[in-house]
Amino acid sequence: METILSIHQLTKFYGKNKAVDQVSFKIEKGHVYGILGPNGSGKSTTLGMILNVVNPSSGSFSWFNGNLNTHDALKKIGAIIEHPNFYPNMSAIENLELVTKIKCLTHPNYQEKLELVGLWDRKNDAFKTYSLGMKQRLAIASALLNNPEILILDEPTNGLDPQGIHQIRAIIQKIAAQGTTILLASHLLDEVEKICSHVIILRNGKMIYDGSVDAMNASHGxxxxxxxxxxxxxxxxxxxxxxxxxxxxxxxxxxxxxxxxxxxxxxxxxxxxxxxxxxxxxxxxxxxxxxxxxxxxxxxxxx
Amino acid sequence: MRRLLSIELFKLKQSRSAKILSIIYFVLFTFTALFATINFDFGSINFRIADQGIFNFPYIWHFNTYIISIIKILLAIVMISMITNEYSNRTLKQNLIDGLSKKEFILSKFYAIVLFSLASTLLVFVVSLVLGLIFSDYTEIGIIFSELEYILAYFVKLVSFFSLCMFLAILVRKSAFTLGFVFLIYLGESILGGILRFQAEDFLFIADYFPLNSMSNLIVEPFTRLGIVKSATAQINPDFVKDYTISLFKLIIPVIWTFIFVWGSLNLLKKRDL
The missing domain is CATH 3.30.70 (Alpha-Beta Plaits)
Structure with a gap:
């Protein structure tokens, strides 16, 4: 099976505080992974390290068996973190055009992606006029622009109203059904249970479980x-x-x-x-x- | 390089404040030049700055580069906000996640700095050339194109100043504080320079290596030179001459500072967690 990401003994200190403590796991192609843990358990820090925005204190990770350096690997993945970050004065299309330039894409299908997240009608409106739910959906469209090998989502439903949560989940399930590998960080258990096949549980920065969701509640009831x-x-x-x-x-x-x-x-x-x-x-x-x-x-x- | 520049220009094109400030800058730029051509008519006194000899070649290269470089602060604001906005909108984080490396990020900003400096330098060259051709008393080719090192010095001055702004913007991440910081460095250099001048004159040469000092030393004020040019015809006294020339040494110091600032920006960014 093709390994997309392998993490080895990844550790992050913030001062004396250990945010992530020797976490190791592998992401295989075609599965949907969930990183589960309460707030402050090190989910976002772990994702930050593999996404090149947080420097690891020790340990290592490699994308695609180490065949690419991190920033080139990131061009092949799609990721959204905590809350959507775009240029406020640019429209949805312009923001996507910028992502196209950064990721060196040729002829991305803006219409398909924006229609998937239901933003095609608002494509020419400035990002700052969007509601939080729309911003989050644009982030998903942007992350999907390069038809990524893996989609990384950090708390994608955080701060949304029930309708927004439902929309985002429906989109994620649609993407998962297409066979895209997904890594979803969440503190919402039912979210992970509904979508993921594998789960990694973090607590106080330590990994306490890594395996399939079925094996996790393997009890007979x-x-x-x-x-x-x-x-x-x-x-x-x-x-x-x-x-x-x-x-x-x-x-x-x-x-x-x-x-x-x-x-x-x-x-x-x-x-x-x-x-x-x-x-x-x-x-x-x-x-x-x-x-x-x-x-x-x-x-x-x-x- | 073309990719990075196109990314940066795309960002600048969509930023309203950058657009407005750039337009103000280039309008002010032209006005500064045109101001001198106005004919002040106070009854019997008919006065025109352009006729006072400031637009004579090759003096005009010196005069214009000096005057125009004062309003570089407007472009500096554009440069500072194009970096601090990436922090406040958290788009820097998103850029990195999308696959821009930290080195590429700094380089794209630096390319924009070079491009803006180049545009400004080109404009100062064209405007001076036109004004000179209209008002200069000497229009021989040899004289027109002498002392062009002021144009080079102007370019180096802009690039090094904007690089300083970039470094400070990455350091403090807030545009207002960054501008304050530039002012603080200016104050610090003045105070240190003053102390050296009056307390330890032997070490005064150190002041020439301060970043802002080395940049302002590139183009020395041209006003006293105008006086000398005027009085030179009356009395020839070469003992009392200020050094207005641009030596290679003077050029190298700000270039070295530019490298330090770009390298420093990259290292700051690499070390930080976002």
Whole structure:
């Protein structure tokens, strides 16, 4: 498989503060990657380093197997960071023309890109007259101008209203569907869960997970149950080895975490055989959010 | 190089303040020249600056380059804002992400500086030539094209001054502070020069190496020279002559400063996180 980016032990200090601490990962062609982490976990700094705007304190990275130096490699990628930066007096088209000059492109398709993000009607208006959502969409159009090998997005929905968030996500999903490699940094878990196949989790600058989204919440899920006779239910659950842990929730609800696959009807049948009538039975899978919180919690205990 | 220049000119073309200031500069430029041709008519006194001999070749090269270089501050504002705007709009960051290297960024700015200086130099040459042809008492080819080193000195003066502005703009990142900084350096050089003059005259030569001093030393004020030219016919006294010539040495100091400023700008930019 073709490696687009490999990062090796990348570290950044801001004074004494370690913003990014020995992060290493690889980006392969054709996948959609998410960098997940709370605010201040080092996502933007990591992206800043690979995009040539932040100098690494130590460690290294290489684009396209090191065949190109960084600024030439950047001509083949598309990236938007935090918030869109363009020349305020220039129109959308003029800003794109400038990007064309910088990236040394020949005959880019302005219309196709601007139509994709829904800005073709406003193409001649000055950038400063745009709303934040429109600015962000222009940034995406600009990043796509060179049909990039990889699209890097840093918090693309930050500060947008729900409609704007929806538009941006729809655009990203459309791009991902075309097979473009994407690296998306976000603190919004559902965003990453919806779009990404792989996820890298950062916390306090350290990488605490690198793998597929599916593998991350590989647990078998859990049941939420209730019965008239709570004590009998608790005893039954504790006896059954299919349940890793039994947690008592408010309102006499029990959370039974599975350590092997089991369907809801199997549990219901087993309970019935034990003279137990369940008044409430739901099977749930842990969301990425819970997995994420679990991971960061574990990491905190280790530290 | 053509790519970098076209990037920079494209940016300047779209910037309204740069356009307006450049236009003001070149209009003021022409006016400064035309002012001298006005015929002041105060009743019995009919006075015209142009007739006082300032437009005689080759003196005109000296006079015009000196006077016109005063308004270079207007172009300096264009140069400063074209850099500080990249910081305030954060477009510098975007340029780098789009694949411009830091070296290319500095070079594109420097090329713009050279281009503007070249345009201004060309204009000062053409305007002086025309004014001279109209008003000069001497129009022999040999005299017209003598002392053209003032034109070269003018070009070096502009490039080195704008390079200083570029360096300071990258250093402080705010246009108003940058202009203040230029003024501060001017003050600092004056004070240091004054101290040297009165306290340690043996070291006064050091003042010639200060950046702004070395630039202003390139073209010495032409007014006393005009007086000398006038009185030269009456009395020949060569002992009391100020050195108005431009030596190679005088030219080299600002050129070295230009290199230092460009190199310094690049290193500042390389070291910084954006």
């Amino acid at each position: 859990y049941f939420e149950v209730a019965a008239e006779n709570s004590e009998k239910l608790e005893a039954f659950a504790n006896q059954n080895e299919a349940f890793e842990t039994v947690i008592k929730l408010p309102n006499n609800l029990y959370k039974l975490i599975l350590n092997k696959p089991m369907e809801a009807d199997t549990l219901n049948e087993m309970a019935f055989k034990n003279d137990l009538v369940l008044s409430h039975l739901v099977k749930r899978k842990e969301s990425l959010e819970e997995s994420f919180l679990n991971l960061t919690k574990n990491e905190a205990q280790h530290a």
